[in-house]
Each structure stands twice: as structure tokens, then as C-alpha cells.
Amino acid sequence: MSELFASAFLLLIVLANQVSTTGVFEVKIQSLLNNRGQTSTGRCCSGSRDSSGTCSEQCRTFFYVCLLHFQTPIPKYHSCTFGSALTPVLGGNTFGFGREFQDAPLVVSVPFMFLWPESFGVVVEVWHDSDGNRSKTDPTNLIARVSRVGKLLPSLTWQNHSRISQTVELRYSYRVICDQFYYGAGCDILCRERDDRFGHYLCGGNGTRLCLSGWEGEFCDKAKCTDMCTKSHGFCDRPYECRCRLGWRGMNCQECIPFPSCLHGYCRDAWQCICHEGWSGSFCSVDNKYCDHYKPCQHGGICHYDSVSNYTCTCPSGFTGPSCESETCFRGFCLNNGECSDSGGQRHCRCRRGFGGRRCEHVETMCGDLDCRNNASCRRVDAEWMCLCPPGFTGLECESEIDECESSPCFNGGTCRDRINGYHCECHNGYLGRNCDIALDPCLGFECFNGGLCKISSGGYTPVCHCQKDFIGYRCETPLNPCLGITCFHGGVCKKLEKNSFLCECAPGFTGNICQIKRKQIASTCADLPCQNGGDCKQYADGFRCICAPGYDGKTCERQSMSSDEPWNSIQSVPHNVKALEKSSSSVPVYRTTLLLCLGVLAILFSSR
Template identity: 45%
Template structure:
């Protein structure tokens, strides 16, 4: 009854721990059966006294829970495996044609228990069915009770009998992507939408550079990325939420159409000092800056369109640019026949409302030789050279432009000027510099210097010479 309960608990344990996966591996190194006999002493082939042929040898492995007393036909709780017929009475691993022939694999999908018992039976295949239930065909049995943890090295076991032996190795390894003492830790490296990591020797996930989180699914953004306004799909990026922009997602996006404004939060349009309106496109000081109203109109601030002109009587339009053509607005006998043309004035008057009288040349006094010329609005004076103004009464002062250079004094004349130049300068505008040493040659390495009092040059002679041009040699008399 206790055995039934124990087996039941083991089965339950296996069911609960199905997320483990590994393999118990066993490799046969050698089998020796010198007389070709079974464990009961009888020949595999022939009579008890005379063996007529070699045994047809194969091996089975049974993996079960740790036990001291192994029954004749054990129940392989952890799994079992067997080979095909490997050969006769002497079998060496190097003589086998296929390495897989001598290797037994017992797969498990439960948490490896560490403590186990391994029963290895070398048998004779008497019926060509590789039967493992006939104890009479047993050649030699090897039993190992051990504690090992995956991944393990190869352990070697040698079992001796009467003129018989078997030697084999075994180990426990976890399947790919399984780790831990029981192969119960699953970790498969990946780099996709489900995770970005590799696995260490214990199956612990190690995030790839730029990722963190339990499954390394969270991208690490730039340190300067404002995480209140942005995020990142890929490492070291900064993708902005709607309404934010900039490398660090720290700049709000203004309301579309906002011209002279800024924002603290997305879609705002907070106007700069001199602007107003929904889009901050209305200049508060427009009237003062541009004085847009014509014909004495009064400019008034307008929060909808920068300004509104309040026009005087007789004018209309955005800037009071248009004349209202009504007879009552026409002066000095003017009249209006078409509303969009304006006042039609008598010959002697002009202006939008005929408010200005035309002068004739008889009434115009052109001075300083100016000539009167009739125009559409009256007369004008064509002035002679050197004069300007409405009546040519003002003489043009040519010295206003300061034409004389290098300290020259300008004297105005009619239609011209004269420059009185300082010493050393000449030309109409005193812009030509004269060199007082020009044309002066000093001999014997003499040097010409300009006089500070008069505009002239003189020679400064080297030692031993004199004269106006240093042309005279001074004779020296030495007495001893």
C-alpha cells in the first residue's frame, strides 16, 4: 500500500512539474562475456555444458526513484530505454559502427529529482523481440544509486560478474533553453516584441543593451527624454506624445495658426507683448506704427483686424482712401454724377472735393531766374541751377555735403563750391596729399625730412657730409 501511495505522489509531482525538460544519457564503453553465458550459468545458445554460438547481446536501462531494494522487474518511474543487438560476447564502443547504437537516452519532462537509481541490464535476445521481461535471459545487471545535478560531467561505472563485465558512462543534461538543478528554469534567448534578452548559465534573463523589465520588453529612453511627454519604442529614442515635439519632447506644439504667440501646454496660443487675438496676429500698436488711415481719418485698435479707420466726412474705405461722391461733399461748384468717380471740379479747382484752387503763372512768382510751368493742379517753378524750393527762392548750399577732405574749408558759391586746402593737400576736394620731399635727392645716404613749420623738405646728412643735398665731403685733419 505504501508503494502505491509513493508512486501516486511521484506521478502527481511529474504532472505538476511538466515545464521541466532534460535527458539522462548513458553510453556503453565495453561489454565482456567470456563464456557466452547468462547470469544463471546457462549458455545463451547451446546446452549448459557446451555453448554453440555467441550471445545476441543488447542493453536496457531503467531509471527509477532512489531505492535500496531493486525488484527483479523494476518499475521505471523516471523512464527507460534499450539498444538494438550490439554484437556477441565482446563489445567495445570503438568497434560499433554507429555511436548512437551504444547510447541510451531517457527523456524527462519533470523536475529532475537529483537522487535516483539506475538499473542497467545486459540481456540475450532469444526471441528477436528484445524482450526485457524474461529474467532468464539476463547476462549481467549493474545498479547505480547516485545524486547528480544537471548539467553534469560524465560519470563512469564498471560492474564485474563471473567472467563478465560492463563499463558505461552516464550524465544528466537539460534540454536547450532549460536550466537549473531540476531543468525547471526555462529561458530562450529572443530579440522580438516578446522580449530582448539572452540567458546566463543559470537561466537568468540578461537584458540586451537598452532594454529592461521582467522580460526585457521596456525600452530605455534617453536620460534627457521628458517621460511625461514622450516614450520610446526602441532603446535610446524619444518619441513624443501628441502635442509635444523636440529632441527631448519638452516643447509644446502651439495651436495651428498661432503666429506671434507661445505655449505652456499643447494647443495653446499665449500672445507676446504687443499682440492679441485668437492666433496672436492682431498688432495692438498697429495704429501707432503704421498710421494707416488716409485723409485725416482716425485709427482705432480692433481685436479682429488690427485697426479700424474712422473717416472724416466725405471719405470711406478700409483706410479712408475712397471719396464719397455726393454733391453735398463737393466744394467750389463741383458736382457728382457717378458715385465711384468723385467730384467733377471747375477748371480753377482740384482735389477730391474740389477744395484746392489752381494758381496761374500770373499768380506764381518764380524767383532767381526760375520759369513758371502750368500743371494739372496749378503751376510749378522750374529753377535754375543752384536754387530750389516752391518758388526757387532758396539757394542750394553745396557745402552741406562736406565735400572738402582732410580739414579743407568749404566756401559755397552759386551752383558750386570751393575748397580751401591745408598745407600738404591739394585737389578740388583737398583729397590729394602732397609730399614735400618729392623730387628732392639727398646724396651720400642723406635722408629728406619735411619741415614742421613750412611745407618743404630738407636733407639730413650722414656723418662726414654737408651741403643742401649732402654733396660736400668734410675733410678731417689729424695731428699726432
């Protein structure tokens, strides 16, 4: 009971000291020797024992690692206060003496999430899996157990140990390593390299932060600055990049910025506006010599300096406005008793009947004095009488017809015909539109095949195909050589025939119109129907012969003859030994023998030709 309380007390201490630390306790199984396949009690894991004491079946071996707090001795029924790990079944009786574990030894890891206490205890057990569930409840299945206590600091170096008993030999090693970003004797120092706004540093071997060049501070988050920048009005966000505070500028922020609305001034401190000579006002916007520089007063106005608006103008009679730019009525401006009014800064005169002009200074022509022609009407426009011409006419009295053809509106050689209030274009062939500006293309949508080129015929506005040298036809659709584009397969050769047709001469063993069919085994009797293209088969003692239809020849009438005037040239061979034929075919009637003799004579005659 006291041991249970001690274990619970130590576990509470570990939990109380937990911080964001992490590490791994690793046990490496280097070799296991259990030649006889026995458990720790000397019984066979499986099977029976032979005369030499070796068990007939091998053990189904797995490992169990228990990590616990320091206590000596380690009790038989211990608690894995720091964690444990269980492996799958790894094999039989022996490990690490052959090729197993040579390149990658078995490593069993027990992770922990607390401050490594340096002192520890570890139990490594080897078990036989008798039930298929890796159970440790039956102590008779225990093959070997080894336990150690001691002190261990995190390191990449393995601590080697071994255990040799009457039944097994176990060699193993262990170590403690901190997880990535954790350092120190207890894996309690967190250091993660970074280069962002939260810090700029690397990590030393003991977890200390090593600031990158140009950075300083506990977390390496303060950029270094030149003394000139920090002593003036600047600061640094990046190493040695001086940034100015509001109201200052320059490489080292030593230059002040005037107030934004200051037009002709300077500063000695941020946001000041000290006027240059010749300027005044809160924003140095008043030109003290504006009248001399710009002479703003119009129409003879007299300019005076003004500290608020730069200037004021004293305007002469008949003008007003800040610069005397607007006209005003005064007595005598409108002549011949015209009535004056001002609008939008301009004077206007309303003249009496019979007078016109800006100031009513002209005697107007009356409508009765005008002879408006071509149905024109007389109207008063802008205080004057004039003829309003209908479309297509012009002149003071609308006496002249407008010639729309004078502007040459017809393109591409079109002829212009003038009309009243308009014109008409007579277009040449191939053009249309109001101005003959649309060209017709008869070849548009007219396709010439096989590389032919469409052109306009010389005798009319029609499309004509100009063919490549190997093609003819209305659209160059017919090849002069019928073999053009024809592929005879399997080594066949295409030959031109009469009437613009072709024939593929096939290599031995192939047939078909383009030699695409592999010929079957040569027929031996007429029963195999060997004759093609309507040929008539005749059976003889030494084989068959084909009598071909007109226009075909060959062994089986498979090809067309070059001339259709010789229908019997396909009979290429007849029996030469007629007597042998008669002897081998005693059942053939006499008239058939006679016919065969005649056919043989005919074949000889044709072959001699």
C-alpha cells in the same frame, strides 16, 4: 503491496511538482564483453556449445534502461516511474572493443518533464532478442542486469561505472542534462535569450537573466534614459533615445509645443497660444496693423481695424464687398440712356439701338452700312454689328481670302497649293501624307541575306541589296565560293568545281558528299558492288577494277574528275603480269584476255599523257 503504494505516492509527488521544466537522463554504453555468447543463466543465446564452452551463434543484443524514483534496494519487479528507453538490436556478443562506439558511443536517452529530484534509481539490462520483437518476458533471455541508486545533479560530466560477472563485462556511464533554455539543480529555471519587446537579455550559467547594454528591470524590458530626459517631459523606448510626451519637443523634451492653430504666438506650457506683439485673437490670427501692412480696400475704400476679421472697408459709391472689389450700379453710369445691371460683382450696360461700348458711349455702325462679301452674313455680336465670314475668308467685309500656304505647312520640300478654305501639298518621291511628313522606306520588310545592306537605287525609288564581297544575287543569297559554309567532315577538304559546285576530297577511310560516312572494309570482289557513281566492275585474278562513268575517277569511282572530257582516266591500274593472269584463269575466254590487254595499253597511254 506497500512498495506499490510507495511508488504511486512518489509518482503523485512528481506530478504535483511538475512545472515547465525538462531534461534528459542519458546512459552511455561504453563496452560489452560476452565472449561465449551466453545469457545470465549460462545457456547459449543461440546454437550449441563447443568443447571450449563457446556458443556456435552470437546473441542478438539490445539494451533496456529504466529510470525510477530513489529506493533501496531496487525491487526485482520495479516500476519505471521516471521513464524508460529500449534500443533496437545493436549486434552480437561484444561492443566497444573494436571500431564500434569509438567515435560515437551508444547513448540511450530517457527524457523527463518534471522537476529533477536529485535522488534517483536506474536499471540497465542487456537482453537477447530470441523472437524478433525485443520481448523481456522470458527471463532466460536476460544477459546482464545492473542497478544503481544515488544523487545526481545536472552536469555535462559522465559518471563512469562497470559490472563484471562470470559471463559478461559491462562498462557504462550516465549523467543528467537540462534541455535547452533550462537551468538549475532541478532543470526548473527557464531562461531563453531574447532581444525583442518582451525582453533584452542573455542567460548566465545558472539561468539568471543578464540584461543587454542599455536595458534594466526584472525582464530587462525597461530602456535606460538620461536624467535630463526623464526629469523634463520625456521617456525612452530604446536605450537613451529620448521620446517626448504630447505637447513637448526637443532633444530632451524641454521645449513646449503651441496650440496647432496658433498662427503668431508662443507657449510656456504645452498647447498654449500667447500672441506676439501686434497680434491678437484666440489663435493670434488678427493683425492689429493689417490696414497699414496690406491696404486691402480697393477703388478708394477706407480701411478700419477690426478685432475679429482684421479689417473692414467703407466703400465709395458704385462699389461694395469686403474689400470694395464688386461694382454696383448707380445713376449716370450707363450713358445715352442705357440700362445698368450688376451680376457677379460686375456692372453691365444694356444700350439703346444705335449705341454700344461698355457704358454705351459709342455710336454703332449699322448693318446697312456694311457690304458683306463672299456670302458673308451680317450679325449683331456683343452690341456691335459685323460681318460673319464663311470659312476661308477674312476682313471687315470678308473681302480677303485666307492663304493657308502662308504658314508653309508642307514638309520635306513639298509644294503647297492654296485652295478655298484649305490647301494641298504636292510631295516628292518617298514622302506622303497631308503635309508630306510621312517618309516611305522601300527597304522596310526587304531582307538582304548574308550581311547584305539594303539601299535605295539611284535610278528609282526601289530597294537594292549591296552584298558582302563573298556573295552575289538579288538578295545576296548566292556565295561566290561554293565552299563557303560547307564543312567536310573527318579531315576532308572542300574544293571548288565548275558551274559553282563543290567537291569534298575525303581522308582515307571516309566517303560521302561531305565525308560523313565511314567507309566499310575494302571490297574484294565485284560481288560486293564496290563501284560507285555508275562505275562498271571487272573481276580479275588478283582483285577487281572499276571502269568509271564519265566525270568520275578513283579506285571505286568515288570522286568527280576535274575534267569531264576524259571518261577513261578512272582506270588507274590493270594487271601488269598478263601471263600470270592467263595462268591463274584458265577458264577466261581468249577474247576477254585480248580486251584486258587493250585496256592495259590504253591506261599506259593515258598515264603517259
